[in-house]
Amino acid sequence: MSILVTGGAGYIGSHMVCSLLEQGRDVVVLDNLVNASYAALERVQALTGRCAIFIKGDVRDRSTLEHIFDSHSVNEVLHFAGLKAVGESIEQPLRYYDNNVGGTLSLCKAMATAGVRRLVFSSSATVYGHVERMPIKETMPTGRPTNPYGRSKLMVEEVLRDLCRTDPRWSVALLRYFNPVGAHESGRIGEDPSGIPNNLVPFISQVAIGKCGALPIFGNDYPTRDGTGVRDYIHVLDLVEGHLAAMETIARRSGVSIWNLGTGQGYSVLEMIRMFEKVAGRPVPYTIQRRRDGDIAECWSDPSLAERELGWKARRGLEEMLVDTWRWQTANPRGYG
Ligand code: NAD
Ligand code: WQD
Numbered sequence: 001m002s003i004l005v006t007g008g009a010g011y012i013g014s015h016m017v018c019s020l021l022e023q024g025r026d027v028v029v030l031d032n033l034v035n036a037s038y039a040a041l042e043r044v045q046a047l048t049g050r051c052a053i054f055i056k057g058d059v060r061d062r063s064t065l066e067h068i069f070d071s072h073s074v075n076e077v078l079h080f081a082g083l084k085a086v087g088e089s090i091e092q093p094l095r096y097y098d099n100n101v102g103g104t105l106s107l108c109k110a111m112a113t114a115g116v117r118r119l120v121f122s123s124s125a126t127v128y129g130h131v132e133r134m135p136i137k138e139t140m141p142t143g144r145p146t147n148p149y150g151r152s153k154l155m156v157e158e159v160l161r162d163l164c165r166t167d168p169r170w171s172v173a174l175l176r177y178f179n180p181v182g183a184h185e186s187g188r189i190g191e192d193p194s195g196i197p198n199n200l201v202p203f204i205s206q207v208a209i210g211k212c213g214a215l216p217i218f219g220n221d222y223p224t225r226d227g228t229g230v231r232d233y234i235h236v237l238d239l240v241e242g243h244l245a246a247m248e249t250i251a252r253r254s255g256v257s258i259w260n261l262g263t264g265q266g267y268s269v270l271e272m273i274r275m276f277e278k279v280a281g282r283p284v285p286y287t288i289q290r291r292r293d294g295d296i297a298e299c300w301s302d303p304s305l306a307e308r309e310l311g312w313k314a315r316r317g318l319e320e321m322l323v324d325t326w327r328w329q330t331a332n333p334r335g336y337g
Contacts, residue, residue, distance in 0.1 A: 002026040002072045004116075006059050006107065007080030008052065009036035011191040012122070012180055012236055016078060017052050018044045018189065019240045027052040028072050030059060031081065035194065037336040043188045059103040062110055069114035076118040076251075078243060079107060082152075085198055086294065089149035100152035101159070108163060117170040120246055123157055125178045125232075125262070125299055126150035134266070135302035138176070138258045146294035164256045171254045173246040178232035178262030178301050180239050182321040183328035190328030191236075192335030200272060201233070201322070205329045208280045215284060217269050219291035224298055228269035232262040232300035235316035235324070245310035262301030263314040272322075279322045 003020060007013045008029030014036075020027050021044065029041065029052045038054070045051045053072065057064035059081045068074065082100045083089070089096040104121070111117060127150065128136050129143020145151050157174050164170045181201040183190030196212065197203040206212040220227040242261040250257060267275075273284045307313045 001075040002028050002053075004028045004030060004068060004072075004074045004077045005052070005080065006030045006077065007036075007082060007122075009033060009038060009040050009054075010080055012239060013078075013080040014040040014044055014189050015184060015236045016080070016240050016243055017041065018047055018184065019237075019244065021048040021050040021052060028068060028074060029054045030057055030064070030068060032056065032058045035083070037192065039336040040189055047184070047186055047188055060099070060106045062106055065107060065110035066113070069110060069116065074114070074116055076120070076247060077107065077111060077116065078120045078247075079104065080122045082122065084149060086147050086149050087198060089147050089152070093148040096148045096152050097155070100149075101155050104156045104159060108159070117167070118250060119160070119170070120173045120175060120243055120250070121156060121160060123174045123176045124150065124153045125176050125260070125301065127154045127157060127176060128299075130296055131299070134298055135264060135300050136260065137302045138260055138305055161256050164254070168254050171250040172256050173250050174256060174258045175242065175246060176258065176260050177239060178234050178260070178299070180236050181233045182235040182237065182316070182324045184237070185324055185327075187324075187327040187331040190325070190332065192332075200231075200269060201325055204273060204276045204284055205325050207284050208276060208282055208326070209329050209333055211333070213285070215273065215286040216289040217286050218289055218295060220288050221291075222297040224268055226268050226270045229295060230266040230268045230298035230300065232264065232266055233272070233318060233321055234261060234263050234314050235321045238263075238314035238316050242306060242310065242312050242314075245306070245312035249310050257309075259306040259310060260301040260303050261306060262303050264301055264303045266298055266300035267318060275318055276322050276326070279319060280326050
């Protein structure tokens, strides 16, 4: 049996595909390469000595999906395909809803037709919106995400809940990622943002290597220990291991299961800079700017439900996350080029 990985050429998807191939699983990747390079999958092949079947196509395209389900014996789907830039989603909301919500609807319809009802969805801590009390547990109500990207994730969660309510043969994991960072320990695959990075760690990394001038710190007047925003950064390889554990668990369950994938530990922007300077052995200049619209002061997970139910726990600490980021950055100054 094969696993279909949508968005499998992307940052998290390529690390997932690498791990699945290492485990001897057969993998079909569907990606339209809107935010990825085929080179990532070539490198995965070089690392694992195995090859995923790659289909360049759009998850919204029913005929492509039907072709995949007709020609490969797929029994589960990992759904990473999506657009993820918060600022862009504010400028292009229809594109985001069409891609992220429309893409999932199209995927679920094709899965239902093919009789495949096991799905792992890449959700996000953004669905919690503004939370007063940390850490965040899965039982806390979902809030009001502050942008169309976040709302598209929440909408998909609701769609998948409705689907499982009406048809108990479905088994769906909603994995709420906190802040994925880091790269494969080989330095061969990693995050390759196009243009100016939106997220903190790729930005710091590009400042350290000299591609960006100075890091803008978005606010130092938050009610946090040093005034800068606090987040729960998780190594992408820990995230991948969380998916493997979730896949095993939903194979034995039906309905919707929700797990936070985080470390349970928050770090501030200044703490991230200090650790990066230590790891890279060079300074990371920064300037203090006004707060970024929609940002929250702090956000970190209670990951204990995943530990209890999945037997999974993030193992890699902040230093390892940033060592691996820096190895990827220095070995690939132009990303996949
Ligand atoms: P990414 O952009 O690197 O990967 C997404 C992949 O999906 C890309 O390869 C892109 O080409 C592909 N894609 C997008 N739309 C598609 C479509 N319509 N059809 C086929 N392929 C399509 O992003 P990532 O960081 O690897 O994120 C993977 C998933 O995890 C996304 O759904 C994202 O929203 C979610 N997520 C990411 C983060 C994060 O900080 N990286 C946090 C929470 C959730
Ligand atoms: C982290 C901290 C910033 C950049 C976003 C999405 C979320 C999820 C993960 C997909 C914050 C500060 C950042 C910079 C800075 N994505 N910062 N200067 O905002 O927690 O989450 O990515 O699902 O949905 O919203 O991550 O890395 O952008 O920011 O000071 O240039 O770094 O203010 O405190 P965020 P981030």
